Amino acid sequence: MHRRWISSILALMLFGFPSLALAQDSGGSAVHGFNDFTLKNDYITPRGLLVTNKGLTFQAVNGFAVNMYHSAQGPLDDINFVTGIFNDVNPGNYNSPVWNELDAFMGLNFNFYKDWLFGAQYVAFISPRGKFNTEKNLEFTLGYDDGGRWFAPISIKPYAKLFFTAGGGSTVVLGQVPSFDVELGGIPTWDLHPYEVPIILTTPTWITVGPSNFWGGSNNFGVFSTGINAKMPLGSGSSRFGEWSLNFGVQYYNLINSQLRNAQEVIGVVSPGSSGYRNVFVFAAGLGFHF
Secondary structure (H helix, E strand, O other): OEEEEEOOHHHHOOOOOOOOEEEEEOOOOOEEEEEEEEEEOOEEOOOOOEEEOOOOEEEEEEEEEEEEEEOOOOOEEEEEEEEEEEEEEOOOOOOOOOEEEEEEEEEEEEEEOOOEEEEEEEEEEEOOOOOOOOEEEEEEEEEEOOOOOOEOOEEOOEEEEEEEEEEOOOOOOOOOOOEEEEEEEEOOEEEOHHHOOOOEEEOOEEEEEOOHHHOOOOOOEEEEEEEEEEEEEEOOOOOOOOEEEEEEEEEEEEEOOHHHHHHHHHOOOOOOOOOOOOEEEEEEEEEEEEO
16 A cells, blocks of 8 residues: 655754655555654754754654545645644753743645645744743745656755744744745755665755845845755664664754844853854754654
C-alpha cells in the first residue's frame, strides 16, 4: 500500500516543523507519528532571530499525520493532515526561563502530479512563562521534488514559503504585525545508500526577503542560511518498532538585516550597546523516531 510520510524540510535541518511530505512505499496505517529530539549549542529561528546562545538547548518536535485522501490516478495524489508541537528547553541560559518556548502547529499538505507539494499551516509561538505575547502565524509552502533528474544523483528540492504574521507579537521582535516574509530555498539531498554508505546528506539553503516593515527597518532582506546535515538510519528502515535515525549537522546563518542584530539586545542575548552577532553557527545532534 502506498503511503506518505510527513517529514519536514525543517526536520531535515534538525530544526522546525513538519510541513513538507516526502513519498515512500510502505505498508501500514494511514496514521503516522514523528518524533525528533535534538541538542544544539544555540537556538536561532529560520527567520534569523537568535533566541538563546548560552549553554546547550534541547528541542523536540512531536506529532502525527493522517492520510485523508490517496489516489494513484492523479493529478491530486494525496491530502495529509499534520499536527504537533515544538518545545525548546534551555537550562543553561540565564537570559531565559528553562522552558523557553512551546509552539503548536497544524495544517494540510496537498501532493499533486507526483512531485509537487502545496502546504498550508497555522503555527502559534507560545511562551509558557509569559515572556512574549503569543505569535499567531500562517505558512504557505510550494515545493518540488526533482528526484535527482537535474543533477543526479543529487536532488535539489527547491521550495518557496510565505510566512505571514497574522497577530500577536512580532516573530522577529522589532517588526510590524501583520506582515510577511518569503523564504526561497532548496534542500539538496544525496542518498549514499547505493554506495553502501548508510547516510543521507542534505544541505538546506535559503534566503528570506519581504517588506521592510516585517523586520521594522528599511532593508528588504532578512537572513541567509546554509549548512550540511547527515542522517543515519538505524536498522533496516522497516520495523514494527518504527524507523529510527541519528542526525548530525551544522547550519550557518548570516543575519543580513541589522534589525535582527538589534533584536538580540532587546531580548537580552547580547549586552546593551553591543552590535549583536551577524554570523551564527549552530551545531546539532539528535535522534529521530517515525512510525
